[in-house]
Amino acid sequence: MIVFLAKDKLPALLSELNEMLEVVAPVRIGNDTAFATWVGQPIDFEKNPQISPTEFLLPQREVLFKYIQHSGRYVFEEVEPKSKLILGMRPCDLNAVKVLDKIFGTEPFDKLYFRRRRSAILAVLNCSKPEETCFCSHLGAGPECIDGFDLLFTELDSGYLIESGSSVGMLILKEHSDLFQEVKSVYLAEKNERISKAKETLNSRPNLSKDKIMGALETADWESMGNNCLSCGGCTFVCPICHCFNILDLGVPDGERLRCRDSCILSGFSRMAGGVNPRKSAGERIRNWYFDKFQFIPENTGLLGCVGCGRCISVCLASMDRWSLKVPR
Amino acid sequence: MDKVLTTCVYCGCGCGLFLHVEDGRIVGVSPSPMHPMSKGRLCIKGWLAGDFVSHPDRLKFPMVRREDRFARVSWDEAISIIKRKFREISDKSGPDSLGVLTSAKGTNEENYLLAKLARAGLKTNNVDHVARLCHAPTVVGLGYAFGSGAMTNPISSLAHADVILIVGSNTAEQHPLVASYILEAKANGAKLIVADPRKVQLADLADLHLKPKPGSDVAWINAFLNVIIQDGLINERFIIERTEGFEAVKQSVSVYTPELAESISGVNAQDLRKAAIIFGSAERCAIVYAMGITQHIAGTDNVQALANLSLATGNIGLDGTGLYPLRGHQNVQGSCDMGALPEFYPGYQKVSDAREKFQQAWGTDLPDRPGLTALEMMAAAENGNLKGLLVVGENPVISFPDTYRIKNALNLLDFLMVMDIFPTETTELADVVLPCASFAEKNGTFTSTERRVQRVRSAVAPPGEAKEEWRVINELICQLGIASCYSGPEEIMAEIASVTPIYGGIDYGRLDVNGIHWPCPDRNHDGTPILHNERFPINRARFRPVEYIDPYELINDDYPLILTTGRSLYHFHTGTMTRRTSLLDREVPVPFVEINSDDALAMGIRNGQRIIVETRRGQLFLDARITADISEGTIFVPFHFTEAPANVLTNWALDSQSKISELKVSAARIRRPEDDRFSG
Amino acid sequence: MSDYIPMQAEIIDIDIESSNTYLISLKILEDIDFCYRPGQFVMVSVFGLGECPISITSSPTRKTLQLCVRRAGRITNGIMDCLVGDIIGIRGPCGNGFPLEIMKKNIIIAGGGSGFATLRSLVNYIVDQRSKFGNVAVAYGARTRRDLYFMQEYKGWQQAGVDVGITVDIGDESWKGDIGLVTSLIDKFKLPQGSAAICGPPIMINAVATKLMDRGFDHSDIFVSLERHMKCGVGKCEHCMIGPYHACKDGPVFSYDKVKKLL
Known part of the structure; x- marks a missing residue:
């Protein structure tokens, strides 16, 4: 099913949806654009936010369960996630969700992840405005979304084309049909034109295909990269596929066991209690980060561990060229 | 999920970040991509800045000591006890038997109110804060040389320098965002010269690494300037048009040959000459410095030596040049600006000059007697002259030199009141403990090291009965009979702006998301990113000759090693926040001492071995970290750890000009526990 | 749940x-x-x-x-x-445990230090079902006599027909047994080819595995149990990554041919 929504009708649609579930969308906060709960703020589809909406599926910090001591024994409580509609997720991030689904879906199945995943409706936005650091098209992860969405938005001059990609998506389109208009063929032409333009922009950039990057991995000077690295962990915190987490307890005798994001760039990540560390140097840890994305994750899931969103480039504190893997000297 | 834009709580960089809030709790942090300085980047502490906020250890209720334990009391009761105690002490021993230590972690508004509480409420100028132990020499030194004791340029200016000289700053670990601009400059072709007894990360990437012995800076900096003068690399026009006193400096440095400097500081004369020529020949040079320069009995002279170097080469007032004292706390700049210093009212207006003005503004008599600095207050507590102390968001037991002496001094007080967010080694000694709001729970402003005044925004409610400090201080001021009823921080800032010329144009509406660099004299002024570009506040900048003096403690046969202290990337100050942040504590979970590998070999010490580090004041058991990255004869201990507080070892020796103590040099020795068996 | x-x-x-x-x-x-x-x-x-x-x-x-x-x-x-x-x-x-279904009947079990803790499970498993196995030998080394685990059980293992060799790095007067590395014990066993189970520090694992390969063991018959920092225990949190493997899920037991390059 495919419909057209005039630009000025978007808030009305979101308000109606908001009555049933929490709507998460890219909104303006100060000069920035970030995904947050929509409560009527202006939507901003111009920029792809630095923090991927995958944080709503695998939060930075979530309660695994509460433990409560009760006459010597413990009672455990879990928290149910709220249903959400995530609007404006771009194709790169949707591809990241596909990788996360595989990782958390392999045995043993991660129930907590899928409780959030199943309660989230993904309304993806075809990407007509790639950021300067984007290279998704070289890795087959954008700018156009083909499948895996519940709803797919394409921004046009006067409104949005909205396609459904699942029964939930179709239901939403049917339920709010009074807001939509019929799709004219010029709209479809405009969609194609916008996407080809985005593709053109992306393809005109230096080639960062898998083979090219794999080649760079073979010759990279990991030690120099390690010497430049300021150990901020930014690359791991913005990557929509990075999913390393730590588990910790807060509170005695009652408290919470939390799952918090972690970073393989930190030396404590792999260091064992006795002090032995299989990845001692910063260089070894950076190398492991790259090989995980281009070799280990593909071996384990069949999907590439990088979607070319370019966030790790702009977040890097050291002046590292993260993808030619060269360090200024 | 709501995302609240605010300013980071850790170092002085002042990065913009979002706190992610869900169901009234902080569930994440992310950088602000449009922040003018941090541009969507953070260091590891920043990325984890939300973690400690909801830690179960947070102080939640006012508490009063009843014999040897604390009892929970109501706010009203706590406030009335404080009021009564302050009155009693003041009546019996005079107002100067009271003192206030404010917090470099508090907002500008809170620091302003605390300084007002001390002066207008308690009638004493005994108000100081931790800047005394970090950048007091900068305030005094650059105040004299340039007429303004603050960083001259914005951080981003570093990216445009041709040469960057980094002295006594482990920038990559302590100010990672500053380091990012230094790395950017380097990528653009800038030359990097690092002077540090340790091979810190940037030293490894530098073109030249000079390794002065701790406490020898004046010697090698004078020689550095001498080479520049000898080689005719000074900027004569700048010297003539904009400065005074050059001849005396020229004269005084002429005896400091690189060879003499080498004999004092250990810096290779050849390297020194090379570095001076690189610096002198470049067009735009920046000088970055931190505690390695200031925490000495010659701290103020060290700062002046660097100022002399900047002035002689004309590296002031332009993009890519300047002097960059890096401030350690997110609001230590603001705390100084707000007059949390005994000698200054807000905006560095001297107590001796501006008393009349503030009497009028605050509608009460103000004391004219000079106030005590932080360590002078501790000394006064020791000899019974100081009887009551209010400590806000500071942990002197761990952060001040000579822990045992500090503890003893605090124990001698009749009344110690501490406001903080976590129980600390100092709250343990208190008579009244009040629970405060963390940075995530209050509104206000912080002023970063680059003089950028920026907003702090409340994201969640404080835990339990904890309150924002400004409310509590406001209440105390009222109780002491001074009219003080602010509706909130915005109104306090309006008052600050009205009495503080450099903050004259600061207004919450104008700060928005970018903040404003002071001086900003009025509402139509855009702020001043680069200072001194046309003139100095004192018109002509002042050269002043400085001579090398020995550090207070010299090594000898009994104490053959130089102990220097500092921080780690992963921890902050006394660790109250970072050690409650799981990933940070995991990175550096235990205290350690760095020892040069040759020294360790000679002493038969293995890596990881538990050894005893001793000075004349105390001893610590620490795990040895053996490294070639520290000079021979020098050892390094970070001071974050309560289980092995480095300041047990350090001394009180004060710089006579700025009253900072020499935290960077103590004479020390090392023993292996097994050696004790033989020594009997 | x-x-x-x-x-x-x-x-x-x-x-x-x-x-x-x-x-x-x-x-x-x-x-x-x-x-x-x-x-x-x-x-x-x-x-x-x-x-x-x-x-x-x-x-x-x-x-x-x-x-x-x-x-x-x-x-x-x-x-x-x-x-x-x-x-x-x-x-x-x-984790996976030792793959007894594919391991040969003759088994050498070699442990170093605290790594022996996990091997005791295997030793007792074999002792309790002795007839199902062939030649079985245990080689165990610790720093000193005081660091040896399960001392009261060695005799029972020997009575069940298991060769037991114990060695310490640093001997003292009370120690009458072997002093030296675990590898030196292996020379004493007349062990026909079979499978091996090893746990200990990487350097010890490599030394023992090399020795066994010299004695004709195939590297795919040598099973090593690896120690890693772990958090989730179910292969998601990535702390225990060894190349493409997760020690907590694909391991902690790996055949030596899979991991010898990654150790």
Whole structure:
């Protein structure tokens, strides 16, 4: 099913949806654009936010369960996630969700992840405005979304084309049909034109295909990269596929066991209690980060561990060229 | 999920970040991509800045000591006890038997109110804060040389320098965002010269690494300037048009040959000459410095030596040049600006000059007697002259030199009141403990090291009965009979702006998301990113000759090693926040001492071995970290750890000009526990 | 219920194995048949301190679940501070364990230091079903005599027809046995070709595996149990990554040919 929504009708649609579930969308906060709960703020589809909406599926910090001591024994409580509609997720991030689904879906199945995943409706936005650091098209992860969405938005001059990609998506389109208009063929032409333009922009950039990057991995000077690295962990915190987490307890005798994001760039990540560390140097840890994305994750899931969103480039504190893997000297 | 834009709580960089809030709790942090300085980047502490906020250890209720334990009391009761105690002490021993230590972690508004509480409420100028132990020499030194004791340029200016000289700053670990601009400059072709007894990360990437012995800076900096003068690399026009006193400096440095400097500081004369020529020949040079320069009995002279170097080469007032004292706390700049210093009212207006003005503004008599600095207050507590102390968001037991002496001094007080967010080694000694709001729970402003005044925004409610400090201080001021009823921080800032010329144009509406660099004299002024570009506040900048003096403690046969202290990337100050942040504590979970590998070999010490580090004041058991990255004869201990507080070892020796103590040099020795068996 | 919620177990006995190691016996307080195999581990919780992996030291052929806990960090300290009757959390069993179904009947078991804890499960498993196995030898080395685990069991193993060799790095007057590396013990065994199970520090694993390969063992018949920092125990959190493998899920037991390049 495919419909057209005039630009000025978007808030009305979101308000109606908001009555049933929490709507998460890219909104303006100060000069920035970030995904947050929509409560009527202006939507901003111009920029792809630095923090991927995958944080709503695998939060930075979530309660695994509460433990409560009760006459010597413990009672455990879990928290149910709220249903959400995530609007404006771009194709790169949707591809990241596909990788996360595989990782958390392999045995043993991660129930907590899928409780959030199943309660989230993904309304993806075809990407007509790639950021300067984007290279998704070289890795087959954008700018156009083909499948895996519940709803797919394409921004046009006067409104949005909205396609459904699942029964939930179709239901939403049917339920709010009074807001939509019929799709004219010029709209479809405009969609194609916008996407080809985005593709053109992306393809005109230096080639960062898998083979090219794999080649760079073979010759990279990991030690120099390690010497430049300021150990901020930014690359791991913005990557929509990075999913390393730590588990910790807060509170005695009652408290919470939390799952918090972690970073393989930190030396404590792999260091064992006795002090032995299989990845001692910063260089070894950076190398492991790259090989995980281009070799280990593909071996384990069949999907590439990088979607070319370019966030790790702009977040890097050291002046590292993260993808030619060269360090200024 | 709501995302609240605010300013980071850790170092002085002042990065913009979002706190992610869900169901009234902080569930994440992310950088602000449009922040003018941090541009969507953070260091590891920043990325984890939300973690400690909801830690179960947070102080939640006012508490009063009843014999040897604390009892929970109501706010009203706590406030009335404080009021009564302050009155009693003041009546019996005079107002100067009271003192206030404010917090470099508090907002500008809170620091302003605390300084007002001390002066207008308690009638004493005994108000100081931790800047005394970090950048007091900068305030005094650059105040004299340039007429303004603050960083001259914005951080981003570093990216445009041709040469960057980094002295006594482990920038990559302590100010990672500053380091990012230094790395950017380097990528653009800038030359990097690092002077540090340790091979810190940037030293490894530098073109030249000079390794002065701790406490020898004046010697090698004078020689550095001498080479520049000898080689005719000074900027004569700048010297003539904009400065005074050059001849005396020229004269005084002429005896400091690189060879003499080498004999004092250990810096290779050849390297020194090379570095001076690189610096002198470049067009735009920046000088970055931190505690390695200031925490000495010659701290103020060290700062002046660097100022002399900047002035002689004309590296002031332009993009890519300047002097960059890096401030350690997110609001230590603001705390100084707000007059949390005994000698200054807000905006560095001297107590001796501006008393009349503030009497009028605050509608009460103000004391004219000079106030005590932080360590002078501790000394006064020791000899019974100081009887009551209010400590806000500071942990002197761990952060001040000579822990045992500090503890003893605090124990001698009749009344110690501490406001903080976590129980600390100092709250343990208190008579009244009040629970405060963390940075995530209050509104206000912080002023970063680059003089950028920026907003702090409340994201969640404080835990339990904890309150924002400004409310509590406001209440105390009222109780002491001074009219003080602010509706909130915005109104306090309006008052600050009205009495503080450099903050004259600061207004919450104008700060928005970018903040404003002071001086900003009025509402139509855009702020001043680069200072001194046309003139100095004192018109002509002042050269002043400085001579090398020995550090207070010299090594000898009994104490053959130089102990220097500092921080780690992963921890902050006394660790109250970072050690409650799981990933940070995991990175550096235990205290350690760095020892040069040759020294360790000679002493038969293995890596990881538990050894005893001793000075004349105390001893610590620490795990040895053996490294070639520290000079021979020098050892390094970070001071974050309560289980092995480095300041047990350090001394009180004060710089006579700025009253900072020499935290960077103590004479020390090392023993292996097994050696004790033989020594009997 | 989520996979992260542990079962509750009561500590029913604590034995002191060495100055820094306790042998803790547990009773699981849930109505569940706790099945496991030698070489697997459990995630142990002390609520308020957290969770860490501890290898199972008992054999599934015996009734009581036992864990060998060595003082190494905050959480292990917390476990060791517990008293009989205290409740801790258990998640698992985790990991693959030794692949007895593909291992040969002749088995050499080599352990170094605390790594021997997980091998005791295998030794007792074999001893209890001795007729199913062929030639079996145990080679175990520790730093000093005081660091040796399970000393009272060696005799029983020998009586069951298992060759037992014990060595220490540093001998003293009370030590009458071998001094030296575990590899030197292997020379003493007349071991026909078969499978091997090794656990210990990487340097010891490599030395023993090399020695066995010299003696004609195939590298795919040598199984090593690896130690890594672990958090989730179910292959998601990535702390225990060894190349493409997760030590907690694909391991901790790997055939030597798979991991020798990654050690």
